[in-house]
Amino acid sequence: MPGPVRADSPELKGLDLAGSEARYRAIVDTAVDAIVVIDEIGRIRAFNPSAERLFERTAESMIGLNVRELMSEPHREAHDGYLAGYIATGDRKIIGIGRAVEGRRSDGSTFPLELSVAEWWADGERFFTGVMRDVTERVRSEERQQMMVNELNHRVKNTLATVQSIAMQTLRNAPSLESARVDLTERLLALAKAHDVLTRESWDGADLGDIVASAIEAHGAVDRVQVSGGRVRLRPKSAVALAMALHELFTNATKYGALRHETGRISICWRGRGSFEGDDLELSWAEHGGPVVEAPSHRGFGLRMIEGLARDLSGDVRLDFLPEGLVCRIGAVRRSGAFDGGELGRRTA
Amino acid sequence: MADEPHRRVLVVEDEPMVAMLIEDMLVDLGCIIAGVATTVGEAMEMASSLQVDFALLDIDLGEGATSFEVAVALGARRTPFAWLTGFGPRGVPPGYAMAPVLDKPINPTLFAEVIRAWPARGQAGAG
Known part of the structure; x- marks a missing residue:
C-alpha cells in the first residue's frame, strides 16, 4: 500500500x-x-x-x-x-x-x-x-425528533378538538351560564388529570387502576369507594375516555347519588383484558346506600361519555337506576350478561 | 332545511369525544348518523352494509392504523367522503388528496360547506 x-x-x-x-x-x-x-x-x-x-x-x-x-x-x-x-x-x-x-x-x-x-x-x-x-445515529435522531414534533402537533390538535367537544356539549346542555362555567372547568380539570397519568408513562398507555385512583382522589372519595380488579392496560384514548366517564359518574354521585349522603358507598370493579390486548373488559360502577335515584330526562354529556367509552372498548353499556343506587355496567352486556349473578350481583345484594 | 332529504353520514373517528362533536355538528346540519366506527374493521363493515351518502374519515385511528383502506372501499362504491385530521392538509398523501380535508379542531363554517356540497342520495344524485 x-x-x-x-x-x-x-x-x-x-x-x-x-x-x-x-x-x-x-x-x-x-x-x-x-x-x-x-x-x-x-x-x-x-x-x-x-x-x-x-x-x-x-x-x-x-x-x-x-x-x-x-x-x-x-x-x-x-x-x-x-x-x-x-x-x-x-x-x-x-x-x-x-x-x-x-x-x-x-x-x-x-x-x-x-x-x-x-x-x-x-x-x-x-x-x-x-x-x-x-452519521446514521444523527440522521436517526433527527428523524425521531421530526416524528415527535409531528406527533405532538397531531396530539395537541386532537386534544383541542376534544376540548371543543367538551365545551360545545357543556354549553349546549347547561341550564345556566354559571353552571356551564363550573361544569366546563371541572371537565377540563378531569381531562388534564388523565393527561397527567398518561404523561407519567410517556403516552404509551395507562393502568386502569391508576386512572380510577386519580378520579377517586380528585373527587375526595377515597374512604367511600371500594375498588377491585387486576392490572389492565388501556390505550391512551381509552384511558382519557374512562377518566372522563368516571368524572361524570362521580359528579353525578356527588350531586344526586351515593356521595350525597354520608352512608353512601361506591364499588368499582373490573375484570378481563384491557384495550391493548383485545377489548375484552368488563367494568362496573355500583352505588349503594345513597338516596333513591331517578333516570335523567335527557341524554347529557355524562351518559354520552359513558356510551363513548363503551364503544371505544367495543362493548355495550347498561345503566340501571335501582332503588339502592345507580349501577353502570360497561362491556358485559353484549357477552351474555356475564355480570349477572357475578361479583357485582353479590356486592349490591 | 325541512324540505331537504337527510344525508346519511358515516363517521370514522377513534376518539370518543371528537366523535360526539362530529355527531352533534352533523345533526345540527340535518344529517342522520348512519354509524360511528372507531376501527378500520368496523368502518369497512359499515361502509359495505349501511346506506351511506357521505363519510367523514379521521386518518389516524391509533396504533398506526389508518383509514386509507376505508377511503378506497368508499371510492369503489362511489360514496363521497372528506378527511378530518389533526395532521392538516399536509397529512393527506397526494393519492388521496382529491377529497376535501377538514382540520381539527373543526371550523363549523368549513364543516357545513363540505357537508352541504353533497346531496343526499335520492335527491340530485339519483338516476
Missing part, C-alpha cells in the same frame, strides 16, 4: 523524511474518521483502518479500485464525470465544502455519511483526500 501522505511542504524540508512519514502515517492510521485518498482518475490510493471499519472492506481489497465502489446511485454512476468535470473546469461542487452522502458497504447496504474532500499535490500528481464519518 502506498503511503497516503507524500507532502513536500516547506516545514518538512530538512527533516528526517522517513521518520516524518511514519508519523504522518500514524496520524492517518489512528484517525477516528475514515480517510480515503484517491488520484485524478478516481483510483483509491489509501484506505485507513477507520475506513475499513466504516465500509466493512479491507484496504488491501480497495487499493487501486475506483472510489465509486464506495458510493450508491446516482453518485456511483456519475462520479467519474464529476472528477473529469472538476479537472476540466475547476468548478468546485464538494472540494473544501463537504456534504452528506450515502456510503455503500461490500454487501451493497448503504448508510448516511458526512464527507469532506480536500485536494493536494505531490510530485506533480494531484490527489483528493476524503474524510468521512458515519
Whole structure:
C-alpha cells in the first residue's frame, strides 16, 4: 500500500523524511474518521483502518479500485464525470465544502455519511483526500425528533378538538351560564388529570387502576369507594375516555347519588383484558346506600361519555337506576350478561 | 332545511369525544348518523352494509392504523367522503388528496360547506 501522505511542504524540508512519514502515517492510521485518498482518475490510493471499519472492506481489497465502489446511485454512476468535470473546469461542487452522502458497504447496504474532500499535490500528481464519518445515529435522531414534533402537533390538535367537544356539549346542555362555567372547568380539570397519568408513562398507555385512583382522589372519595380488579392496560384514548366517564359518574354521585349522603358507598370493579390486548373488559360502577335515584330526562354529556367509552372498548353499556343506587355496567352486556349473578350481583345484594 | 332529504353520514373517528362533536355538528346540519366506527374493521363493515351518502374519515385511528383502506372501499362504491385530521392538509398523501380535508379542531363554517356540497342520495344524485 502506498503511503497516503507524500507532502513536500516547506516545514518538512530538512527533516528526517522517513521518520516524518511514519508519523504522518500514524496520524492517518489512528484517525477516528475514515480517510480515503484517491488520484485524478478516481483510483483509491489509501484506505485507513477507520475506513475499513466504516465500509466493512479491507484496504488491501480497495487499493487501486475506483472510489465509486464506495458510493450508491446516482453518485456511483456519475462520479467519474464529476472528477473529469472538476479537472476540466475547476468548478468546485464538494472540494473544501463537504456534504452528506450515502456510503455503500461490500454487501451493497448503504448508510448516511458526512464527507469532506480536500485536494493536494505531490510530485506533480494531484490527489483528493476524503474524510468521512458515519452519521446514521444523527440522521436517526433527527428523524425521531421530526416524528415527535409531528406527533405532538397531531396530539395537541386532537386534544383541542376534544376540548371543543367538551365545551360545545357543556354549553349546549347547561341550564345556566354559571353552571356551564363550573361544569366546563371541572371537565377540563378531569381531562388534564388523565393527561397527567398518561404523561407519567410517556403516552404509551395507562393502568386502569391508576386512572380510577386519580378520579377517586380528585373527587375526595377515597374512604367511600371500594375498588377491585387486576392490572389492565388501556390505550391512551381509552384511558382519557374512562377518566372522563368516571368524572361524570362521580359528579353525578356527588350531586344526586351515593356521595350525597354520608352512608353512601361506591364499588368499582373490573375484570378481563384491557384495550391493548383485545377489548375484552368488563367494568362496573355500583352505588349503594345513597338516596333513591331517578333516570335523567335527557341524554347529557355524562351518559354520552359513558356510551363513548363503551364503544371505544367495543362493548355495550347498561345503566340501571335501582332503588339502592345507580349501577353502570360497561362491556358485559353484549357477552351474555356475564355480570349477572357475578361479583357485582353479590356486592349490591 | 325541512324540505331537504337527510344525508346519511358515516363517521370514522377513534376518539370518543371528537366523535360526539362530529355527531352533534352533523345533526345540527340535518344529517342522520348512519354509524360511528372507531376501527378500520368496523368502518369497512359499515361502509359495505349501511346506506351511506357521505363519510367523514379521521386518518389516524391509533396504533398506526389508518383509514386509507376505508377511503378506497368508499371510492369503489362511489360514496363521497372528506378527511378530518389533526395532521392538516399536509397529512393527506397526494393519492388521496382529491377529497376535501377538514382540520381539527373543526371550523363549523368549513364543516357545513363540505357537508352541504353533497346531496343526499335520492335527491340530485339519483338516476
